[in-house]
Amino acid sequence: MKKYLLFLVSSLFVTSVAFAADSQIWGDMRLEDILGYGQAESTKLGPLFTMLQSNYFAKAFLVVLVGVPLVFLIHYLIIGPKVFSHDGKKIYAFSLLARVIHQIAAISFMVLVPSGFIMVFGSTFGGGEFVRMMKDLHGLATIPFAIVVIPMFVIWVKDMFIHWDDIKWLMIVGGYLSRKKNPVPAGKFNAGQKTWYWLATLGGVVMVLTGASMYFMDFDIAMLREITGLSQIDILRAAAIIHNIVGVLITALFFVHIYMAVFAIKGAVNGIITGYKEEEEVKILHSSWYKKLKKQGKI
Amino acid sequence: MGELARMKFYCDDQRCIDCDGCSVACAEAHELPTGVSRRKVITLNEGIFGKEFSTSVACMHCTDAPCEQVCPVDCFYIREDGIVLHDKEICIGCGYCLYACPFGAPQFPRDGAFGTKGAMDKCTMCAGGPEETNSAKERELYGQNRISEGKVPVCAAMCSTKALLVGDGQAIADIYRKRVASRGHGVQSSPYGWGSAYGK
Ligand code: SF4
Numbered sequence: 001m002k003k004y005l006l007f008l009v010s011s012l013f014v015t016s017v018a019f020a021a022d023s024q025i026w027g028d029m030r031l032e033d034i035l036g037y038g039q040a041e042s043t044k045l046g047p048l049f050t051m052l053q054s055n056y057f058a059k060a061f062l063v064v065l066v067g068v069p070l071v072f073l074i075h076y077l078i079i080g081p082k083v084f085s086h087d088g089k090k091i092y093a094f095s096l097l098a099r100v101i102h103q104i105a106a107i108s109f110m111v112l113v114p115s116g117f118i119m120v121f122g123s124t125f126g127g128g129e130f131v132r133m134m135k136d137l138h139g140l141a142t143i144p145f146a147i148v149v150i151p152m153f154v155i156w157v158k159d160m161f162i163h164w165d166d167i168k169w170l171m172i173v174g175g176y177l178s179r180k181k182n183p184v185p186a187g188k189f190n191a192g193q194k195t196w197y198w199l200a201t202l203g204g205v206v207m208v209l210t211g212a213s214m215y216f217m218d219f220d221i222a223m224l225r226e227i228t229g230l231s232q233i234d235i236l237r238a239a240a241i242i243h244n245i246v247g248v249l250i251t252a253l254f255f256v257h258i259y260m261a262v263f264a265i266k267g268a269v270n271g272i273i274t275g276y277k278e279e280e281e282v283k284i285l286h287s288s289w290y291k292k293l294k295k296q297g298k299i
Numbered sequence: 300m301g302e303l304a305r306m307k308f309y310c311d312d313q314r315c316i317d318c319d320g321c322s323v324a325c326a327e328a329h330e331l332p333t334g335v336s337r338r339k340v341i342t343l344n345e346g347i348f349g350k351e352f353s354t355s356v357a358c359m360h361c362t363d364a365p366c367e368q369v370c371p372v373d374c375f376y377i378r379e380d381g382i383v384l385h386d387k388e389i390c391i392g393c394g395y396c397l398y399a400c401p402f403g404a405p406q407f408p409r410d411g412a413f414g415t416k417g418a419m420d421k422c423t424m425c426a427g428g429p430e431e432t433n434s435a436k437e438r439e440l441y442g443q444n445r446i447s448e449g450k451v452p453v454c455a456a457m458c459s460t461k462a463l464l465v466g467d468g469q470a471i472a473d474i475y476r477k478r479v480a481s482r483g484h485g486v487q488s489s490p491y492g493w494g495s496a497y498g499k
């Protein structure tokens with residue numbers, strides 16, 4: 001952990017040193033950019049970004065913001081939440097370390113998601129001081145997330161690989177389309193949680209990197225240009241495109257995650273707070289894991 | 300200029316001698332911070348005999364300006380004469396306009412220790428900004444407003460070879476045609492950069 005922090009701090013230092021060098025955008029590179037824009041042999045990232053940003057990104061975020069909660073409202077009204085007994089035995093599911101890491105990521109997300117939305121719909125908020133503050137907050141909240149994202153990846157990765165159960169889980173959409181409490185095929189984490197895990201960790205790293213590129217903008221990492229074969233401005237354009245697309249996906253699944261933990265499974269959120277899950281909840285929603293624990297004599 | 304004047308820039312690459320005077324004049328006239336050059340002289344095909352030429356670039360005040368299309372806070376406004384301006388008090392410094400721009404025109408003076416970007420700055424064609432015309436605030440944020448006084452933008456005014464021209468697009472195109480014809484070996488059908496900026 002210490003080494004990891006050291007690495008983070010030193011890489012920040014390296015990027016700030018790079019600032020001292022010549023501009024990678026408005027210096028000699030500017031020429032290359034002007035020549036390249038929209039030309040047949042160029043990457044066409046400039047016109048592509050312009051087209052996507054002016055027509056699609058804000059709309060996609062709006063669909064997530066309105067559409068996903070609407071689907072959940074309908075689900076809640078028609079099928080309703082799963083309620084499990086909270087008087088039974090508890091099963092220890094999340095270590096203290098896992099909970100702390102998760103909570104840091106959770107708090108970062110609660111800042112990152114709304115501040116990101118405010119920027120996407122910046123004109124609705126009139127721009128200026130308020131939206132600028134949200135932009136800075138978006139950047140600040142990235143720091144704690146960037147620190148915990150890799151440890152979070154490591155502590156859970158062994159439980160996250162695809163399993164036969166996951167296919168079965170997907171076929172019945174996790175049992176969320178029925179009110180019955182039939183055992184659902186899933187290990188410690190179900191297919192939905194696994195999808196969220198991969199998107200939040202790997203996608204999260206992508207978000208941090210693309211976001212940081214846009215935030216620092218005129219940094220000078222020659223290696224990055226060599227590997228990608230892109231000019232600095234095209235790296236930024238690619239970053240903006242990727243950040244928006246992955247952002248749409250992450251916010252959508254983030255809403256799903258919250259709905260599940262808070263509304264769809266009554267009291268499920270306590271699991272990550274106390275570390276204990278309700279026995280009945282595990283027995284039904286994570287039936288394979290339950291059987292395994294039973295066999296091992298842990299319950 | 301008639302009623303339908305559509306202001307455009309044109310830099311004659313046969314005349315430009317890479318003296319950088321326009322860029323310096325601009326920086327001085329608008330008291331730009333170091334590191335920001337609204338106008339810059341670039342040399343293309345450097346070292347290739349017969350093909351090398353220099354030209355001066357700044358914001359071209361594009362038709363259907365891409366910057367205006369992507370700004371998440373809608374801080375751009377386009378004047379009737381085609382000049383593309385923006386409101387720095389609304390701008391959040393996100394950088395999107397730069398990604399959309401074919402000319403690398405939008406720039407971001409760094410303020411703050413962590414290199415955070417300030418509001419975007421670009422060429423105003425010497426037409427100031429949304430503040431009261433010729434007010435101290437307008438000058439502070441956007442530089443001189445020469446257009447309001449009937450003056451030519453400072454870059455074109457000082458260009459010693461009259462390579463850099465600014466004015467109604469029709470009039471500029473006429474001059475361009477005359478110059479190309481007089482040289483007798485016209486190659487380009489329209490001035491360099493006009494395709495990207497004003498459409499084919
Ligand atoms: S040159 Fe760039 S900044 Fe100027 S109007 Fe065109 S897109 Fe906008």
Ligand code: SF4
Nearest residue numbers: 370390391393394396
């Ligand atoms: S940097 Fe400012 S002007 Fe440019 S797109 Fe962002 S908010 Fe708009």
